[in-house]
Amino acid sequence: MMKKFFLFFLLLVSVGWPVATHADTATVNDEAGLFTTDQIQSLEQQAEKLNEKIKGRVLIVTTTSNSEEPRDFADNYLRDAVGNDQNGSVLLLDMGQREIYISTSGNMIDYLTDSRIDSILDDVYDQMTNAAYYNAAKAYLSKSATYVEDGVPGGHYRVDEETGKITRYKVLTTVEIIIAVVLALILSLVFYFVTVSRYQLKSGIYKYPFREKSSIKLTEKTDRLTNSFVTTRRIPKSPPPGSGGGGSTTHSSGGGTFGGGGRSF
Known part of the structure; x- marks a missing residue:
C-alpha cells in the first residue's frame, strides 16, 4: 500500500515539476559581460x-570560455533555443577565440x-x-530586420556544402500575386462568355444532324517490339545560371540544417 502511495506521489511531482522549454533561453546571454543592464x-x-515577423527567435550570446x-557552438546554441529547423538566428561574440559567428535556421536561412550575412558581418x-560591443549587437539586429x-x-x-545539391525557391511578390x-479572373470571365455565346440556343428546338456529322472507321494495328537500345552518357555538373548572388550555403549539424558565416576580429 505504501509503495503504491509513493509511486502515485512521484507521478504527481513529475507532472507538476516545471520543465525547461526552448523559450527559457535568454534573448541576450551576456556571459562575457559586454553589455550594461539597460543595453x-x-x-x-x-x-x-523581429521575433514577431519571423515567427521565431533571434538571439545574442557572448562568451570567453x-x-x-x-x-559548432553557435549551431548547438541555436538548436537548443529553438529546435532543429525552426525559425531563428544567433549572433555569437566569442571573446576567447576572437571570432564573430552568425548561425541561421528555418526561414532565417532564406532571409x-x-x-x-557578409554584409552584417562587415x-x-x-x-x-x-570595442563598441553594444553597437555590434545592434547592427546585427537592425540589419537582420532590414533584410x-x-x-x-x-x-x-x-x-x-557537402553534396553540392541545389534547392531553388520560387518567391511570389505581392505585385505578382495581384x-x-x-489575369485568372479575366480569363475565367472570357471563357465563361465565350462558352455561353457558343452554346446559347436562339429559338425553337434544336436537333443535332447526327447522320451528316457522324462517321466511323475501324482499323486494326499491331505493334511488335523486336529489340530496344538504351544509350547513356555522363552529363557534367555545372553551376546553375545566375548562382552568383542569392544563395544560402547550408550544412547539417545534430540532425538539423543550418546556414551562417563567421569572421575573426
Whole structure:
C-alpha cells in the first residue's frame, strides 16, 4: 500500500515539476559581460519585434570560455533555443577565440543569404574592432530586420556544402500575386462568355444532324517490339545560371540544417 502511495506521489511531482522549454533561453546571454543592464533590455526589445515577423527567435550570446569551434557552438546554441529547423538566428561574440559567428535556421536561412550575412558581418566587425560591443549587437539586429523586411531575394536557392545539391525557391511578390489573380479572373470571365455565346440556343428546338456529322472507321494495328537500345552518357555538373548572388550555403549539424558565416576580429 505504501509503495503504491509513493509511486502515485512521484507521478504527481513529475507532472507538476516545471520543465525547461526552448523559450527559457535568454534573448541576450551576456556571459562575457559586454553589455550594461539597460543595453540588454534595449537589445531584447529590438529582438522581440523581429521575433514577431519571423515567427521565431533571434538571439545574442557572448562568451570567453568556449572551447568548441565557433560554428559548432553557435549551431548547438541555436538548436537548443529553438529546435532543429525552426525559425531563428544567433549572433555569437566569442571573446576567447576572437571570432564573430552568425548561425541561421528555418526561414532565417532564406532571409539571411550568404551575401547578406557578409554584409552584417562587415558592420559587426567594424564595431567589434573598436570595442563598441553594444553597437555590434545592434547592427546585427537592425540589419537582420532590414533584410527580413526586404523579403527573400528573387531567384533564391540553398546549396548543401557537402553534396553540392541545389534547392531553388520560387518567391511570389505581392505585385505578382495581384497580377496573377487579376489575369485568372479575366480569363475565367472570357471563357465563361465565350462558352455561353457558343452554346446559347436562339429559338425553337434544336436537333443535332447526327447522320451528316457522324462517321466511323475501324482499323486494326499491331505493334511488335523486336529489340530496344538504351544509350547513356555522363552529363557534367555545372553551376546553375545566375548562382552568383542569392544563395544560402547550408550544412547539417545534430540532425538539423543550418546556414551562417563567421569572421575573426
